[in-house]
Amino acid sequence: VQLVESGGGSVQAGGSLRLSCAHSRYTHSTMGWFRQAPGKEHEGVAAIYAIYYGDRSTRYADSVKGRFTISQDNAKNKVYLQMDSLKPEDTAMYYCAADFRGLMGSELHASGYKDWGQGTQVTVS
Numbered sequence: 001v002q003l004v005e006s007g008g009g010s011v012q013a014g015g016s017l018r019l020s021c022a023h024s025r026y027t028h029s030t031m032g033w034f035r036q037a038p039g040k041e042h043e044g045v046a047a048i049y050a051i052y053y054g055d056r057s058t059r060y061a062d063s064v065k066g067r068f069t070i071s072q073d074n075a076k077n078k079v080y081l082q083m084d085s086l087k088p089e090d091t092a093m094y095y096c097a098a099d100f101r102g103l104m105g106s107e108l109h110a111s112g113y114k115d116w117g118q119g120t121q122v123t124v125s
Contacts (some may be wrong), residue, residue: 002026003096008120011086014064019081019120026115027074033081033111035092035122045072045094046081046107057108064090086124090101093119 003026007019031048036066047059048070058070069082079096095116102112 002115003098003117005094005096005117005120008094008122010123010125012070013087015084015086015124016082016084017122019083019094019122021069021079021081021117023077023079023096023098026098027077027100027112030107031072031079032097032100032107032113033079034095034097035090036095036119037092040092042095042110043092044110045108048072048079048099049107050100051059065099088121088124091122091124093121095119 002024004022007017015104028050030047030050032043034042035045036042045061045064046068049057052073067085072079097113097116099113099114101114102109108113
């Protein structure tokens with residue numbers, strides 16, 4: 001298993017959670033967090049670029065801007081998703097994705113990623 005998510009759980013609206021994605025070999029890959037609610041398609045939540053592009057080192061979905069923060073710790077081979085001010089509509093299975101092979105600007109599109117974790121459930125009530 002190349003990607004392992006953790007940190008999901010149940011939280012009340014307005015609360016916070018921090019998701020972690022442990023990986024073994026994606027230090028040089030753009031990585032993303034996606035979510036999927038029942039009956040819905042994968043939604044790109046946040047992505048972090050492998051190479052620093054000035055102020056575009058991260059990208060967020062409009063629905064989470066200002067509330068979620070993606071970060072990485074290459075020394076620990078982990079990518080994080082800090083989720084604050086959670087809303088019931090944030091309830092979903094959250095997935096970590098790596099080995100991005102899509103076009104620049106499409107980092108929030110699931111089709112651009114080759115490898116995926118098993119997911120961690122987030123429930124906001």
